[in-house]
Amino acid sequence: MAASSSTFTRNPTSIATSFNSKLSLSLFSPRSIKLPYIHPQPIIKPLGSHARPLPVLRATATPSAESTNATTFHGICYVVGDNIDTDQIIPAEYLTLVPSNPAEYEKLGSYALIGLPASYETRFIEPNEMKTKYSIVIGGDNFGCGSSREHAPVSLGAAGVAAVVAESYARIFFRNSVSTGEIYPLESEVRICEECKTGDVVTIELAESRLINHTTGKEYKLKPIGDAGPVIEAGGIFAYARKTGMIPLQSG
Amino acid sequence: MASSSSFIANKKDLGLSALSSTSSPFSIPKCRKSISKKIVSVMAPQQSERKPATTGSVKIAMTMTEKILARASEKPQLSPGENVWVNVDTLMTHDVCGPGSIGIFKREFGDNAKVWDREKIVIIPDHYIFTTDERANRNVDILRDFCLEQNIKYFYDIKDLSNFKVNPDYKGVCHIALAQEGHCRPGEVLLGTDSHTCTAGAFGQFATGIGNTDAGFVLGTGKLLLKVPPTLRFVxxxxxxxxxxxxxxxxxIIGEISVSGATYKSMEFVGTTVESLNMEERMTLCNMVVEAGGKNGVVPADSTTFKYLEDKTSVPYEPVYSDEQARFLSEYRFDISKLEPLVAKPHSPDNRALARECKDVKIDRVYIGSCTGGKTEDFMAAAKVFLASGKKVKVPTFLVPATQKVWMDVYSLPVPGSGGKTCSQIFEEAGCDTPANPSCGACLGGPKDTYARMNEPMVCVSTTNRNFPGRMGHKEGQIYLASPYTAAASALTGYVTDPREFL
Structure with a gap:
């Protein structure tokens, strides 16, 4: 559901303003709240949320398995076309980086979408930068096709992407996005990659399954993320499984 | 076993079912605390020794893929869209995704955790082997340390990079090594951290690619939550x-249904043409289902399958077959006798064209290799074209045998009709590059010093599987995917060429 101003001021550097839904529902009326203002600066989520050696802590903090997503993403978008394959997301020469190694995780992020052809004139990540200023990627059909490399959603997440919105996904990319909890792979009902431009300011309201393009003033319906939402919110399948009691909490 | 080659070819008309594809693509059911660790190899309620497909006792008709997943999840029946916990028969990983999977296993299960079954994990270094890239070399070291620590039974190691032949354990490309070493068996579930794991569907098993996190989960538990795919049938x-x-x-097929035409779906290949294919050709067919977005591909096991397996495995296996009444999402029929040699033009595997339509496309090189087109039969096919022409190649022609076994075959098996010459002799006479060290090679680019990597924006005809921008190295490189026949014919002319010009 929509973020409140208190959420933003409490945590102004966080792109993913997620909180316990029961709390949010009791405090706010979801329908009456509008986004108070648009952040002029792109907001990058903190490193800690995904460098995460400790996904368990985050999971146990919200024990409700049925929590609905009260998550909002806000930032500028980077727009790509159809069939963006894993070689374009993270070319094979960078696969020597091991995602579970924190330093190499960061480095993977710096190469996200570096395989896009020269026809993409705007770089996703500026030279010598480790992060992108685009926290939302908008794509067309069959996003993430090709290899099963988990490095693909990981590189996007490590670069600071919170969500991808595409018409459809390749199966393994979708699954890897959910099981790692790195990014929300959201599906649009229409072909928004032709209506949004790189640099547009957008907001995604997960609970409402809605994307708002503030630059054009248009709103788009997204397909509900469904059961995958809580898994991503928890930080991936392991964190979710611990949170819901499917596997025991890690000792120590 | 060989007597049960009578797989039921379902010749019925289109059985279009109204299966919903709108359900959530990923969901986790409520806590299941008491799942048996036992791998069930035979359907429990079945008392008869006859195959389920022949008894008629099944309540709901199922496809091969549904049956394999039903057995592996210890359920009498399954329908597409159901999410089930599946017992994994074999987990494969390699040097690119193994270290990350191991990292997740350690992080989630603890530093002292043991894998679920040391004999069901197969670890195959194959991607970035013959390189001076330190991180790539380190990744193979990580695999070795883990295999020693966990006493993994099947680890196909390489230590001396200067000469692969002094490493008897080293195999090469994982999907081909899995088959050659007897790890592919009908009716089983094989998961691997590589999208081309689907290759093993050629053996009538369920095989699909997974990510590091899922592989980390399987390493610890031997199970994975999978959604049962609906099946597209190709006759x-x-x-x-x-x-x-x-x-x-x-x-x-990919040209017909597009690179997303089989997303989340199983692709089953049947018909007299498929029955006539040898195992390596069936592997080529299943190898590229992921290029149509497919979750898995299957070919029903038959006498060809059983014969191939005879000297490769002593593990008992139980093939399954689609029921006659099984429901397929849709059925496609092809008369193969009318098909012409094809290519996939840049930059998508579904950008289909007739090879002869591209005869004016000048090329800079030819690449024969990979899990798709680097098997013994692929080199035999290329050699046949070179032999028939008696000419020399006009562009650099790179040959990368998938495995050490394939390399040996290239250097030892006589090519039919050549008077006893081997592929390697024919390649040398045709002016090809010397067959290289077996590995994934330049199929996916890899480190800058990878043999035959496209470091310049060139045009290449390749027997590999993908031609997205940058796949073989340079982003502006152009890749025409083709059969070994078409690749060899193109090498002889320097243009994309229909092999009928030489055969």
């Missing part, structure tokens, strides 16, 4: 002309 009949190979068949 290929007719005698295959001698200028076609399985690569042409799969390029035809």
């Amino acid at each position: 290929m009949d007719g005698e295959m002309p001698d200028y076609l190979l399985a690569k042409d068949l799969i390029l035809q």
Whole structure:
């Protein structure tokens, strides 16, 4: 559901303003709240949320398995076309980086979408930068096709992407996005990659399954993320499984 | 076993079912605390020794894929869209995704955790082997340390990079090594951290690619939550002309249904043409289902399958077959006798064209290799074209045998009709590059010093599987995917060439 101003001021550097839904529902009326203002600066989520050696802590903090997503993403978008394959997301020469190694995780992020052809004139990540200023990627059909490399959603997440919105996904990319909890792979009902431009300011309201393009003033319906939402919110399948009691909490 | 080759070819008309594809693609059911760790190899309620497909006792007709997943999840029946916990028979990983999977296993299960079954994990260094890239070399070291620590039974190690032949354990490309070493068996579930794990569907098993996190989960538990895919059935009949190979068949299919036409779906290949294919050709067919977005591909096991397995495995296996009444999402029929040699033009595997339509495309090089087109039969096919022409190649022609076994075959097996020459002799006479060290090579670019990597924006005809921008190295490089016949013919002319010009 929509973020409140208190959420933003409490945590102004966080792109993913997620909180316990029961709390949010009791405090706010979801329908009456509008986004108070648009952040002029792109907001990058903190490193800690995904460098995460400790996904368990985050999971146990919200024990409700049925929590609905009260998550909002806000930032500028980077727009790509159809069939963006894993070689374009993270070319094979960078696969020597091991995602579970924190330093190499960061480095993977710096190469996200570096395989896009020269026809993409705007770089996703500026030279010598480790992060992108685009926290939302908008794509067309069959996003993430090709290899099963988990490095693909990981590189996007490590670069600071919170969500991808595409018409459809390749199966393994979708699954890897959910099981790692790195990014929300959201599906649009229409072909928004032709209506949004790189640099547009957008907001995604997960609970409402809605994307708002503030630059054009248009709103788009997204397909509900469904059961995958809580898994991503928890930080991936392991964190979710611990949170819901499917596997025991890690000792120590 | 060989007597049960009577797989039921379902020749019925289109059984279009109204399966919903709107359900959530990923969901986790409520806590299941008491799942048996036992791998069930036979359907429990079945008292008869006959195959489920022949008894008629099944309550709901199922496809091969549904049956394999039903057995592996210890359920009497399954329908597409159901999410089930599946017992994994074999987990494969390699040097690119193994270290990350191991990292997740350690992080989630603890530093002292043991894998679920040391004999069901197969670890195959194959991607970035013959390189001076330190991180790539380190990744193979990580695999070795883990295999020693966990006493992993099947680790195909390489230590001396200067000469692969002094490493008897080293195999090469994982999907081909899995088959050659007897790890592919009908009716089983094989998961691997590589999208081309689907290759093993050629053996009538469920095989699909997974990510590091899922692999980390499987390492610890031997199970994975999988959604049962609906099946698309491809019926290929007719005698295959001698200028076609399985690569042409799969390029035809991908061109027909697009690179996302089988997303979340199983692809089942049947028909007289498929029955006539040898195991390596069936592997080519299943190898590229992921290029159509497919979750898995299957070919029903038959006498060809059983014969191939005879000297490779002593593990008992139980093939399953689609019921006659099984429901398929849709059915496609092809008369293969009318098909012509095909290519996939840049930059998508579904950008299908006839090879002869591209005869004016000048090329800079030819690449024969990979899990798709670097098997023994692929080199035999290329050698046949070179032999028939008696000419020399006009562009650099790179040969990368998939495995050490393939390399040996290239250097030892006589090519039919050549008077006893081996592929390697024919390649040398044709002016090809010397067959290189077995590995994934330049199929996916890899480190800058990878043999035959496209470091310049060139045009390449390749027997590999993908031609997205940058796949073989340079972003502006152009890749035409083709069969080994078409690749060899193109090497001889320097243009994309229909192999009928030489065969």
